[in-house]
Amino acid sequence: FPGLADVSIPQDIPVEGEITVPVGSHSPDEDYSTLDEPVKDTIMRDLKAVGKKFVHVMYPRKSSALLRDWDLWGPLVLCVSLALMLQGGSADSKDDGGPQFAEVFVLIWFGAVVITLNSKLLGGTISFFQSLCVLGYCVMPLTVAMLVCRLVLLASTGTVSFIIRLIVVGAMFGWSTLASTAFLADSQPPNRKALVVYPIFLFYFVISWMILTFTPQ
Amino acid sequence: AASRTTCRWGQAAGGGGMAGPGRGGADAVSAPAQGGGSAVIDMENMDDTSGSSFEDMGEMHQRMKEEEEEEEAEGEAGAGEEEDGEFLGMKGLRGQLGRQVADQMWQVGKRQASRAFSLYANIDILRPYFDVEPVQVRARLLESMIPVKMINFPQKIAGELYGPLMLVFTLVAILLHGMKTSDTIIREGTLMGTAIGTCFGYWLGVSSFMYFLAYLCNAQITMVQMLSLLGYGLFGHCITLFVTYNIHFHSLFYIFWLVVGGLSTLRMVAVLVSRTVGHTQRLILCGTLAALHMLFLLYLHFAYHKVVEGILDTWEAANMPPFQRVARDIPVVSNAVLNTTAKAIALTL
Numbered sequence: 001f002p003g004l005a006d007v008s009i010p011q012d013i014p015v016e017g018e019i020t021v022p023v024g025s026h027s028p029d030e031d032y033s034t035l036d037e038p039v040k041d042t043i044m045r046d047l048k049a050v051g052k053k054f055v056h057v058m059y060p061r062k063s064s065a066l067l068r069d070w071d072l073w074g075p076l077v078l079c080v081s082l083a084l085m086l087q088g089g090s091a092d093s094k095d096d097g098g099p100q101f102a103e104v105f106v107l108i109w110f111g112a113v114v115i116t117l118n119s120k121l122l123g124g125t126i127s128f129f130q131s132l133c134v135l136g137y138c139v140m141p142l143t144v145a146m147l148v149c150r151l152v153l154l155a156s157t158g159t160v161s162f163i164i165r166l167i168v169v170g171a172m173f174g175w176s177t178l179a180s181t182a183f184l185a186d187s188q189p190p191n192r193k194a195l196v197v198y199p200i201f202l203f204y205f206v207i208s209w210m211i212l213t214f215t216p217q
Numbered sequence: 218a219a220s221r222t223t224c225r226w227g228q229a230a231g232g233g234g235m236a237g238p239g240r241g242g243a244d245a246v247s248a249p250a251q252g253g254g255s256a257v258i259d260m261e262n263m264d265d266t267s268g269s270s271f272e273d274m275g276e277m278h279q280r281m282k283e284e285e286e287e288e289e290a291e292g293e294a295g296a297g298e299e300e301d302g303e304f305l306g307m308k309g310l311r312g313q314l315g316r317q318v319a320d321q322m323w324q325v326g327k328r329q330a331s332r333a334f335s336l337y338a339n340i341d342i343l344r345p346y347f348d349v350e351p352v353q354v355r356a357r358l359l360e361s362m363i364p365v366k367m368i369n370f371p372q373k374i375a376g377e378l379y380g381p382l383m384l385v386f387t388l389v390a391i392l393l394h395g396m397k398t399s400d401t402i403i404r405e406g407t408l409m410g411t412a413i414g415t416c417f418g419y420w421l422g423v424s425s426f427m428y429f430l431a432y433l434c435n436a437q438i439t440m441v442q443m444l445s446l447l448g449y450g451l452f453g454h455c456i457t458l459f460v461t462y463n464i465h466f467h468s469l470f471y472i473f474w475l476v477v478g479g480l481s482t483l484r485m486v487a488v489l490v491s492r493t494v495g496h497t498q499r500l501i502l503c504g505t506l507a508a509l510h511m512l513f514l515l516y517l518h519f520a521y522h523k524v525v526e527g528i529l530d531t532w533e534a535a536n537m538p539p540f541q542r543v544a545r546d547i548p549v550v551s552n553a554v555l556n557t558t559a560k561a562i563a564l565t566l
Contacts, residue, residue: 103409114386120340121347122379194351198383206390213397 050074057137060179067130067183075136078143079108082207085146086214104210111203112136119184119196126187135200138180142204145172146211153216165212173208177201346378346441354380361449364483368491376441381420381448388416388455395462396521415517420448423509430505434498436489446485453481454514461518470518474511482510 034042050073083104116131124131149165180200185193357380365372392412421444428443438446457477461470486503493499 107409117340118347118379118382121344123344123348191350195349195354195379199386202383202386202390206393209390209394209397 046071046073053133053137054140057140057179060182067126067134070127070130070133072129072133072136075112075133075139078136078139079105082108082139082143082146085143085150086210107210108136108139108207111206115196115199115203118199119188122192122195123189124184124187124196126184131184134180134183135203138176138183138204139207141172141175141179142169142207142211145169145208146214149211149214150216153214157215169208169212173204176204180204343378346376349377349379353377357449358452361452361484362477362480364480365487365491368487370491371437372488372491374438374442374446374488376439377445378441378448381445381451384448384451384455385416385420388451388458389413391455391458391462392416392517392521395458395517398462419513420444420451423447423513427502427506427509430502431489431493434493434502435495436493436498436502438489438492446488450481450485450510453477454517457514458517474514474518478511478514482507485510 049069049071053071053074083101086104087101112132112135115135116128119126119131120128145168148168152161152164152168155161177197177200181193181197184200185196188196353375357375357377389412392415393408396408396412424440424444424447427447428438428440431438431443457470457473461473486507489502489506490499493502
């Protein structure tokens with residue numbers, strides 16, 4: 001904007017402002033009153049918010065509720081449960097091929113951070129934590145797939161079980177990618193959606209691959 | 218500039234808009250000065266993305282921020298001096314001077330620290346390298362397999378980091394798949410760590426090494442361009458490994474290694490040759506790059522391969538004397554086997 005450089009601004013009036021999308025401002029009364037409410041109310045409100053987001057992931061529609069009030073409780077719970085379930089094998093075996101807890105944890109969080117940075121660098125309008133929130137919540141179908149896989153592996157470990165697991169993991173992988181794309185791709189300029197979707201696809205693909213190749217010792 | 222939610226007048230317009238006109242202006246200013254002095258054509262101006270290094274972008278950003286901060290600081294310093302003047306009688310001259318000196322040192326230190334921080338931790342420095350369209354990425358991926366014919370004219374290299382970064386991550390994913398299907402046993406470290414370390418280490422390490430060599434051999438290439446060139450060269454690796462990790466034929470791998478690896482190497486070599494002057498320099502640079510590129514593909518295939526794993530195991534078992542063998546959880550039965558083997562080998566020796 002070369003024309004703006006010529007605008008003369010008086011020195012004593014700071015020209016600074018915020019251009020934020022008005023998304024339902026909280027009145028100051030609400031902020032003060034939440035300090036006095038019983039703890040049960042606070043916890044129930046947070047749990048309801050987390051539950052609502054889970055429902056949004058299960059039925060991905062283009063709504064802004066997931067983006068507006070981001071929180072990282074859901075992603076933390078999902079990540080920890082997935083990492084616990086993936087912690088396979090006995091500790092003293094010489095086959096270290098199974099992913100350990102720390103590996104899965106670090107992979108999920110650093111993968112989400114990289115995808116967020118990438119979408120911001122490509123000119124996205126979504127904020128850092130909103131993107132982390134969406135990516136974390138969309139791990140839920142894959143956690144469900146891990147649960148199903150573990151149950152199937154309890155029953156049998158043959159080719160039939162592999163095919164069942166393949167179908168389940170594949171379906172959940174598609175669901176995860178579609179859900180996160182529905183939220184994240186809208187924040188990009190329209191001709192660059194493919195550039196943002198590919199890293200998300202790769203991220204969920206690696207997680208699905210870890211789930212699929214999990215063999216209990 | 219429109220993507221930010223908080224807007225500051227000088228910064229947003231300048232930061233977003235300066236990327237284009239600022240660069241073009243700098244090039245236009247430098248070209249006549251250099252062209253007037255010597256008859257050598259400056260190859261830097263052939264590119265449309267050269268010259269915008271991290272430090273340049275950071276400097277521009279920081280300069281604009283400092284202009285704002287100076288205005289603010291002047292306002293604050295004026296107010297501070299007025300306050301100190303009132304307390305002169307109570308604290309005395311020495312106290313006031315000491316406080317002012319301490320204040321100034323704090324300001325200078327804070328400014329330097331914030332300058333260093335915003336220079337290197339500012340994500341906006343990387344923004345111009347991710348400014349691509351999907352069609353451009355696709356075109357560059359396909360071009361990375363087609364060697365150029367014109368080596369007398371310096372070829373353009375797009376200084377973009379999105380494609381190479383995605384290719385490195387894809388290579389990591391393919392490598393993980395290959396390691397898992399070949400039942401690789403990683404004794405130290407983890408599967409994920411090894412894959413990520415290998416791929417990123419190759420991309421960053423070999424790029425830095427080739428940039429250093431290019432500096433020695435007077436080749437016209439910047440660090441970002443080198444990263445981009447090598448990154449796109451990994452496309453051939455990705456294709457080869459994806460096919461040969463699933464279809465285990467050695468002859469197929471060698472064909473792919475020669476054809477696909479060779480094509481991407483030829484493209485990188487041709488681009489480098491077009492930017493280097495002198496036969497010895499060209500030979501050094503291109504020989505090193507070709508060797509490293511092809512050997513990396515060989516390493517990726519063979520290091521995580523079922524057959525070689527078996528060969529290595531039998532090699533080690535034959536060469537190591539039994540009493541030096543590391544006792545992992547060996548149950549009683551195999552202990553007996555071990556002892557009889559040791560006796561047999563001792564008898565033969």
